Amino acid sequence: MAISPFLPEFAAPVRLVAIDMDGTLLPDFTTVVSRRNRLALKAAQEAGITVVIATGRRQAFTAPLLENVGLRAETPMVTSNGAVTRTFAGDRIDFEHLNPALARGLSGILRGTGMVVFTLDSATKPDLLVEDIGIARGRLGKWVEANRGSIREVKPIESALGDDVDLIQGMAAGTIAEMIEAERRLAVCEWAGTFECVRTAYPGHDLSILDLLPKGVSKRSALERLTGRLGIRREEVMAIGDNWNDETMLDWAGTGVLMGNASEELRVMAGARGWHVGPTNQEDGVAVMLEAAVAALAAVSS
DSSP: OOOOSSOOOOSSOOSEEEEOTBTTTBOTTOOOOOHHHHHHHHHHHHTTOEEEEEOSSOGGGTGGGGTTTTOOTTOEEEEGGGTEEEETTOOEEEEOOBOHHHHHHHHHHHTTSSEEEEEEOOSSSOOEEESOGGGOOHHHHHHHHHHGGGEEEOSSGGGGOOTTOOEEEEEEEEOHHHHHHHHHHHHHSTTTTSEEEEEEEEGGGTEEEEEEEETTOSHHHHHHHHHHHHTOOGGGEEEEEOSGGGHHHHHHSSEEEEOTTSOHHHHHHHHHHTOEEOOOGGGTHHHHHHHHHHHHHHHHHO
16 A cells, blocks of 8 residues: 555555544544534445444443434444444444453552553443542543543452453553553563553653553454454455554554554554554544545445
């Protein structure tokens, strides 16, 4: 695939597009999807392209942001970085559990390196377990406030992680330096290699998040299973994202699009990885890519 500052050369007509939320579909400093992006999403669905939201957010923290976008009820939502796939209406398509014994072990390893959160597979609140919300500051503090009704504070957190608990994922969050230390600890702990650790970083806010997932789980793995069910080839997939947790799906998709607002480190990697670098989230980069995909599909069909 040619890498250019303009539009990508699609590996095949796009039949499915996977779109990240934060830093991709959403502009900076707001959780409102722009009018151009909304219209492009609608046009893609009307053209027969399957639109998939693929995010590190959990479903309950994603769906409300899309209520006024006009997505169809059957729109697939890959959430928790691939651990759960449901429709926009909430019907479960796919799911992977995190082993509670592993969660208890990782809690001890991570203590003192920021805030540790575990997400429960629960239809009712609270569905987030946190040991100490008092350490949350800055952007992390805003996340706590936005989710306060969903949080149960438990000390020590291991006491709430019994073997009968249904866990979706764990999350460690804190400053860049704290998460570097957390990654170091996780890499040498006795459970290393038995789980996935997926990093998302926001250097401008000195915030980093480590998602702790069942072994083999990622946005890519969720998309592989979903496209298998739908009979869609990877060459017919376009994936759009801006951060490290999008890396695997950008590699896997026939057309991988890295947002222009991604970190310099990722943008430097794009050429070697075969990713197209698109416009930024502030420039409605998702809409630009969707409009191109719809136009290319129409040209093939005519």
